[in-house]
Amino acid sequence: MYxxxxxTTSGASESKKIARKLLKEKLVAxxxxxxxxxxxxxxxxxxxEAKESLLIAKTQSDKVGILxxxxxxxxxxxxxxxxxxxxxxxxxxYLDWMESELE
Numbered sequence: 084m085y086x087x088x089x090x091t092t093s094g095a096s097e098s099k100k101i102a103r104k105l106l107k108e109k110l111v112a113x114x115x116x117x118x119x120x121x122x123x124x125x126x127x128x129x130x131x132e133a134k135e136s137l138l139i140a141k142t143q144s145d146k147v148g149i150l151x152x153x154x155x156x157x158x159x160x161x162x163x164x165x166x167x168x169x170x171x172x173x174x175x176x177y178l179d180w181m182e183s184e185l186e
Contacts, residue, residue, distance in 0.1 A: 084144035085170040085178060088151075091122060091135045093159050098138040101157060110150045111140040112181040143185055144169070 088111070092098045095118040102114040117137040124131055142150060144167075151165050158165075170178075 085173065085181060086142055086144045086147055087168040087170060088140040088142060088147065088154075089164070089166040089168060090138040090140065090154060090158075091120070091164040092138055093135065095119070095136045097159060098136040101154060102138055102140070104157060105140055105150065105153065108153065109185055110146050110153060111142045112184040113141045115139040141181060143181070146185070 090098075090101065092101065095116060098114075098116045098118075102111075102116065105111040106114065115138075117139075120135050120137050122133050122135045124133075140150070147167050151167075154163060154165050
């Protein structure tokens, strides 16, 4: 099984830093970075707004636990958003490529 990990960060440079570490450690096969997103969220009962970056990481489902722990260790936020999105189906060639990169 395969998974997308949705991670928000303080900006594109932090997304790139996290992406490179996850790639070097073979916890992900590929990442995508959306450099700037507008986030509106509740924090301690108040509505907050922030400019953030979105990092999407592609990996095998059995790596998710260690990946989440690793991101928590290197992320600048006290409570980073790290969400697993299960991939139910995808291009066989792409999934085979991911598998070969993560061995």
